[in-house]
Amino acid sequence: MRRKHSLSLAEQIEQVRRIGESRMLPLIAVGCGVACALGFVLYHWIDNKTPGFFTLLVAALFLSTVCGIVSLAVLANFPRFQRIARATRSGRRVRGDIQITVDSSDPENARIRGCMMEGGAVWDLEFTRPLGWEPRSGEWPCELVFLADVRLPVMVQLADGLLFTSDRTQRVYGRRV
Template sequence: MSQSKSTKMPSADLSLDQQIAYLRKFGEDWPLRIVAVVSALIATACAYAFSQSEHVQLNVLLLFVAGISGLLAVAISIQLPEWQRAARATRVGRRVQSSLKLIVDRSDSDNVVISGEANEGRVVWHLQFSNPIGWAPESGEWPCKMVMLSDEPVPALIELEHGLLIPTRRSRRTENLQK
């Protein structure tokens, strides 16, 4: 495999095994689903109380709690399917050796964009990743294992030496006609 072109190694707060355990815990078990449901119920209750209350300070508090709870429920609902398929991939996925050209754009410190390109034969995967769990990847070319699920259109997981990357649904594949 090719060596990294970056001189800086990724920093890992959690080992690869710890990251897999964390992913399985939240992707296969119920805690996030329960948090999303409870947050949605709190948002609904606060919105209803807001509509019934005439007290100005209480309305501000209710609206604030409803907004935060609603955003939390939506954020979990968006991320949970990706975590579920990645957790399933840790157990039953088909692993394909590849090399990942990783680009980490930290120009906006609040919104780090992680993308990359990996090859599987004539197929080129253009991958967008969610924020990783327990480590900070660096740009460069890294050996990896793409973990594929038979019923999914994109890799469910990218496993690097230092950590896991979870592709989002914005990832896509193209055919490389030059090979």
């Protein structure tokens, strides 16, 4: 089996910034939303006397569906990448050691969890799929990065790469690592 190319920490930061600070992605989302609406208008405008009626109906529905999915995917993920890009430049950084557990029972969807002490509380972290590298289980030195306007930590920076927290991350009081 061929190994994936692993990005360095600097390359990961550059890639996250390129995505999160992009001006094109919001325009793509708006353009796809407009194309989706036009596809539905075209679908309702076509009647059975139009030449190529069935082909046009299928094309209109296909255009609307694909553009709608692309638009929703960009709108759902772009704000998270904006926060992560901001966190690579600024934010409060808490140094510590994180205990990472990688559950690879499903190779397509490895589950990555982490646990880290911060003050009197423990962060029970769940991460999304990393960008350009694969973490290993174990205890690692890291920086937990917080932004002022976000309640949860945005990312964890390790020596080998970045891990992005998911919405399932939570702060647990009174539990030790």
